[in-house]
Amino acid sequence: MTEGIFYPPRQRGMVVLGILLTLLAGIFAWGSWNASQAEVGPVFMIQILLTLAVALPLPLIAYRTYALIRANYHLGRDKLIFSWGLRIEEIPLTDIEWVRPATDLTVPLRLPRFRLPGSILGLRRHPDLGTVEFLASDVETLLLVATAKRVFAISPADPRRFARDFQLATELGSLASTPAISTYPSFIVVEAWNSLLARYLWLSGLLLNIGLLAWTSILIPGLESITLGFNATGVPHAPFPPVQLMLLPFISFALFVVGWIAGLYFYRWEEQQILAFIIWASGTLTGILFLVAVLFAITPPT
Known part of the structure; x- marks a missing residue:
């Protein structure tokens, strides 16, 4: 057979x-x-x-x-x-x-x-x-x-x-x-959670995103306008309504969730677990970069 x-x-x-x-x-x-x-x-x-x-x-x-x-x-x-x-x-x-x-x-x-x-x-x-x-x-x-x-x-x-x-x-x-x-899918989550490095990367990324959302929510009522980047000639874009700043924590959190799931996919195989840690570390780094992006958005251009 x-x-x-x-x-x-x-x-x-x-x-x-x-x-x-x-x-x-x-x-x-x-x-x-x-x-x-x-x-x-x-x-x-x-x-x-x-x-x-x-x-x-x-x-x-x-x-x-x-x-x-x-x-x-x-x-x-x-x-x-x-x-x-x-x-x-x-x-x-x-x-x-x-x-x-x-x-x-x-x-x-x-x-x-x-x-x-x-x-x-x-x-x-x-x-x-x-x-x-x-x-x-x-x-x-x-x-x-x-x-x-x-x-x-x-x-x-x-x-x-x-x-x-x-x-x-x-x-x-x-x-x-x-x-x-x-x-079971939950078994992979539990196994990864037992890794100190994975646990640190998960919690740091999650706390960064929660902090980003809380900070942005506090900032918005006190802002009159924000600037989001420069055009091709280096001139700042026209000011935007401050509520558009909420897009940044939403995008950051979406990337964090996608990265967390993708990392679990690679963590299933021992030889590819390094890729999982790289993806989870990227999620933490992305959260930091979005915090910097909010800081630049609320800083008036000179």
Whole structure:
């Protein structure tokens, strides 16, 4: 038997997640621009709060899109591997008790509460099966894979072929004994947090951004105008309304979050952890540079 890689249905999920990601990013950019044009007051605060509310789900939608792109089920001679973003489950074939369609259940399987097309992830309790973990993209192709510890709900695009190949693999028997391995996204965060250098870079970058936001908020009411850079001839640009200074902490924080996530991606591999530290250090340096930028913006040109 040759090893096989099965992919979940992706087309519908990629379309929906892509639209959501684009829509939220567009609303965030539009809200940030409107907030930069508003006068300091209730309207300004409402714009800021709405922009932040839209920004909160952006990393989650981006991660679920990435996870769907990378998702696959690898059926080998010795083990079955589920890969869904940063979630990886390696199960020895000898630990699998049975594989069957979810439609065979007498009590219907309840889906996770927070789900999106192409992203059916999470845990649910079933009266007969116990805890069921979903690593699926499509309800129509759900297969249940049962082990002694947990049942997994997966959705290979061709569930019949998957079940047939699994049956063949179990009949042939394993060539070697392999351990069961579970990797969760939170595990990477905890592992990185145990590094003193990573912890220092995370906290310093976060505190710099919080301080930048607080300092900017205090400065704005007392400013009449600000200057943001020079033109090609070295002449300062015309003064801007001071509320536009709020763009700087927003941009700085967005870069910090993107850098933090990118660093976690590289931290998964020991040989690439140096790249993670470089990215996190860049986030701290960026926060310092934005603090300097605010200082220059409030200093009248000479």
